[in-house]
Amino acid sequence: MFENNRKKLIGFLACLLLFMISFVASIVFGATKISFSEAYHTFVHYDEENLQHVIVLTTRLPRAIIATVIGCCLAIAGVLMQAITRNPLASPSILGINTGAVFFVVLASTFLSLTSMVQYMWVAFFGAALSTFFVYFLGSIGRDGITPIKLILAGSAISALFLSSTQGLLVLNQKGLQEVLFWLTGSVSGRTLEMLFPVLPYMIVAVAVALFISKDINLMLSGDDVAKSLGVKTGVIKLVIGILVIFLAGGSVAVAGTVGFIGLIIPHIGRYFVGSDHRWLIPYSAILGAILVLLADVLARFIIMPSEVPIGVMTAIIGVPFFIYIARKGVLSL
Amino acid sequence: MSKFITVRKGNFSFLIEKKNLRVMSVLFVSLLITLILSIGIGSTLVPLSEIIQTLFGQGSKQYDFIILSLRLPRVLVAILIGAALGVSGAILQGVIRNPLASPDIIGITNGAAFAATAFIVYLGGSVSIKLLPLAAIIGAITVSVLIYLLAWKKGVSPFRLVLIGIGMATAMGSLTTFMIVVTNAYTAAEAYVWLTGSIYAASMQKFYVLLPFVLVFVILALVLSRNVSVQELGDDVATSLGSRVQLQRFLLVFISVILAGAAVAIGGAIGFVGLIAPHISRKMVGASFGSLIPTAALVGALLVALADLIGRTAFQPYDVPAGIFTAAIGAPFFIYLIYRNRNK
Numbered sequence: 001m002f003e004n005n006r007k008k009l010i011g012f013l014a015c016l017l018l019f020m021i022s023f024v025a026s027i028v029f030g031a032t033k034i035s036f037s038e039a040y041h042t043f044v045h046y047d048e049e050n051l052q053h054v055i056v057l058t059t060r061l062p063r064a065i066i067a068t069v070i071g072c073c074l075a076i077a078g079v080l081m082q083a084i085t086r087n088p089l090a091s092p093s094i095l096g097i098n099t100g101a102v103f104f105v106v107l108a109s110t111f112l113s114l115t116s117m118v119q120y121m122w123v124a125f126f127g128a129a130l131s132t133f134f135v136y137f138l139g140s141i142g143r144d145g146i147t148p149i150k151l152i153l154a155g156s157a158i159s160a161l162f163l164s165s166t167q168g169l170l171v172l173n174q175k176g177l178q179e180v181l182f183w184l185t186g187s188v189s190g191r192t193l194e195m196l197f198p199v200l201p202y203m204i205v206a207v208a209v210a211l212f213i214s215k216d217i218n219l220m221l222s223g224d225d226v227a228k229s230l231g232v233k234t235g236v237i238k239l240v241i242g243i244l245v246i247f248l249a250g251g252s253v254a255v256a257g258t259v260g261f262i263g264l265i266i267p268h269i270g271r272y273f274v275g276s277d278h279r280w281l282i283p284y285s286a287i288l289g290a291i292l293v294l295l296a297d298v299l300a301r302f303i304i305m306p307s308e309v310p311i312g313v314m315t316a317i318i319g320v321p322f323f324i325y326i327a328r329k330g331v332l333s334l
Numbered sequence: 335m336s337k338f339i340t341v342r343k344g345n346f347s348f349l350i351e352k353k354n355l356r357v358m359s360v361l362f363v364s365l366l367i368t369l370i371l372s373i374g375i376g377s378t379l380v381p382l383s384e385i386i387q388t389l390f391g392q393g394s395k396q397y398d399f400i401i402l403s404l405r406l407p408r409v410l411v412a413i414l415i416g417a418a419l420g421v422s423g424a425i426l427q428g429v430i431r432n433p434l435a436s437p438d439i440i441g442i443t444n445g446a447a448f449a450a451t452a453f454i455v456y457l458g459g460s461v462s463i464k465l466l467p468l469a470a471i472i473g474a475i476t477v478s479v480l481i482y483l484l485a486w487k488k489g490v491s492p493f494r495l496v497l498i499g500i501g502m503a504t505a506m507g508s509l510t511t512f513m514i515v516v517t518n519a520y521t522a523a524e525a526y527v528w529l530t531g532s533i534y535a536a537s538m539q540k541f542y543v544l545l546p547f548v549l550v551f552v553i554l555a556l557v558l559s560r561n562v563s564v565q566e567l568g569d570d571v572a573t574s575l576g577s578r579v580q581l582q583r584f585l586l587v588f589i590s591v592i593l594a595g596a597a598v599a600i601g602g603a604i605g606f607v608g609l610i611a612p613h614i615s616r617k618m619v620g621a622s623f624g625s626l627i628p629t630a631a632l633v634g635a636l637l638v639a640l641a642d643l644i645g646r647t648a649f650q651p652y653d654v655p656a657g658i659f660t661a662a663i664g665a666p667f668f669i670y671l672i673y674r675n676r677n678k
Contacts, residue, residue, distance in 0.1 A: 156503075157665055158665075158669075160439075161661060164605055164657060165661070167529065167658070260504070307516055310515055313509065316504060316508035317509075323501040327494060328485075328498070
């Protein structure tokens with residue numbers, strides 16, 4: 001859609017503006033409506049007696065920041081996964097990374113006496129990494145390497161295995177069923193920034209590395225032989241991408257549970273705008289992902305007020321029709 | 335002597351290989367042994383002589399309650415659920431011509447589970463729980479129709495059907511979790527145990543609800559079974575042989591959906607039985623549907639009855655839902671299937 005770099009840059013700035021609007025919306029809208037001026041005053045002269053200021057600082061702001069971070073990370077993870085597998089349906093949730101993380105969290109909560117949320121987070125991270133590895137390995141066995149259908153089936157098998165194991169553990173150990181369930185479904189509410197900080201450095205490094213290797217990804221997509229003849233070490237790039245996906249998707253699941261479909265939808269929207277040049281696609285997807293999660297989160301607060309729809313359900317409701325659309329269009333390789 | 339036994343009654347006829355009849359007999363005997371074991375084993379052990387006497391109505395009062403009210407209904411319901419899922423999977427795999435198809439992979443089970451959860455959460459208490467199976471079946475049918483329509487694009491390709499099914503399964507799964515999250519803790523736990531696939535608290539009443547469904551539709555499946563064999567030759571060949579492909583496919587899928595829906599309605603989402611029972615059966619009796627359908631019913635019944643027996647007895651005092659064992663066997667098997675088809 002945007003043919004030249006100038007238009008791409010202007011488009012990017014427009015996205016940035018939309019992102020800021022979504023961010024502000026996420027702070028001011030909710031069960032307690034907060035005026036723009038109060039929100040503004042929270043940051044210039046904070047008054048701890050003022051309930052609205054307290055809500056902004058302790059609830060809304062952390063929530064908006066976490067939504068932004070996981071939106072960026074999941075979207076980039078999706079871009080990378082679709083590039084490495086050349087599969088337009090590849091994304092963290094479809095390939096079972098979420099359910100892996102969830103299983104290990106429930107396992108740990110049943111058998112280990114973990115106390116802090118940070119410990120749970122590392123467990124989730126480990127689970128995500130393990131299931132990524134598992135699905136990837138399973139999807140790549142055979143003569144023709146990774147094919148779209150094999151990868152999806154492998155993902156859904158691993159998902160089903162982890163899901164029923166999780167259900168089994170939950171049936172045996174019903175204490176805290178609902179809290180775990182809410183976490184599983186994906187939510188950015190009630191998360192504090194302390195939960196984000198341990199994984200944030202890894203996420204930032206991963207985003208930076210993704211941008212750094214974006215040119216190599218472009219070359220890799222033009223075919224392994226071409227890339228190799230141009231001096232790109234495709235094996236190394238694929239390994240690096242695998243590690244980045246684990247940090248980005250695993251970190252997001254660790255912080256917010258299973259917020260699905262962001263990694264599936266956003267890369268497609270990004271490609272619609274800027275094509276498959278990853279030097280543009282990665283930053284575009286990052287900002288679009290943040291916008292989508294922020295808006296989905298705002299919407300989630302209003303549907304069954306005063307209660308909230310878990311954001312994972314919101315993104316699934318948006319994501320499934322999209323998934324079906326792509327499935328109907330035909331799974332062509334990228 | 336002929337290798338086959340011919341069954342003929344008016345317009346209806348089919349052949350059964352004698353070898354296959356032997357296989358079925360062995361399965362049937364295994365099922366009987368499982369039934370006896372299920373009645374005998376548990377926190378109270380019942381001696382074999384008592385079991386046999388009780389089953390023939392001659393039992394002493396001592397074990398009547400345990401056998402007739404607790405253990406017998408449970409194993410009978412497990413057998414029916416397994417049979418329904420096995421036949422449902424066998425039909426789907428034949429009609430979709432895909433070894434990976436099964437009611438739970440392509441989303442039928444999730445549709446039933448969604449409707450049943452909605453029933454428990456929103457109508458629980460106000461409407462008789464006896465209507466729960468009906469809700470589940472309506473859910474299964476609605477989702478199947480939706481999947482079929484969405485996968486339709488100048489015909490239904492098996493690959494698209496599986497993909498769309500996976501998408502719909504995810505959607506239904508999310509919405510189900512959502513309902514559980516927003517409801518109160520008690521209802522949530524009730525729905526959750528049910529979802530995992532447990533035959534806990536089965537009663538003769540549930541058995542009698544399920545029995546007519548399974549009998550009628552398994553027999554219908556048998557009657558229509560030769561059409562599946564014709565369909566497996568491909569649409570063009572089948573049409574030229576005088577088969578009304580679309581109508582028969584619709585009827586077969588309909589039977590499959592009803593069977594899966596009824597099984598889910600009573601037993602919850604017991605996974606992977608519809609996937610693996612037909613595969614095991616094909617290994618035993620080959621791909622001809624006249625033998626495959628009864629064998630798949632027996633294998634499915636055996637799987638669920640064994641899973642329930644293990645879940646009930648191996649981890650006492652916990653009663654581990656049967657669905658967990660079927661998934662523990664089924665998911666690795668599914669992975670193996672992907673591995674075996676890796677070069678296709």
